[in-house]
Amino acid sequence: MIVKKVLSEELLTLAEVKGLLQEIMEERLEDEEELGYELRKAINHAEMFSKTSPEKARVLVNKLLELEKMKPEIAIRMADILPQTRDELRSLYAKERFTLIDEELDEMLNLVEEAMD
Numbered sequence: 001m002i003v004k005k006v007l008s009e010e011l012l013t014l015a016e017v018k019g020l021l022q023e024i025m026e027e028r029l030e031d032e033e034e035l036g037y038e039l040r041k042a043i044n045h046a047e048m049f050s051k052t053s054p055e056k057a058r059v060l061v062n063k064l065l066e067l068e069k070m071k072p073e074i075a076i077r078m079a080d081i082l083p084q085t086r087d088e089l090r091s092l093y094a095k096e097r098f099t100l101i102d103e104e105l106d107e108m109l110n111l112v113e114e115a116m117d
Helices: 014-030 037-049 054-065 072-081 086-092 102-116
Strands: none
Touching: 014 037, 014 054, 014 072, 054 072, 054 102, 072 086, 072 102, 086 102
């Protein structure tokens, strides 16, 4: 497939992608269209690795974006991975030019824990 022009771009969590792919799959099955190889693989991947619902993932991203040292890309990655330890969080910030103190890490972990409930 050749892409000529990008019309819009939006960062999505894996859970949101899973929801969109499910909608596409349902539409195509209703129209009795065959699902392509790439679509089947994408749906399988999203189902296998998505850990939460699209709504919970978006709420978590929005809460994380309210924090001081948070970038949208990192918030999306955190919603996808749902880190459980400080070390996992530090690995997400490995390329950044700043370090996080323990209180900031704990605040992020608390937000992730709340989102999982």
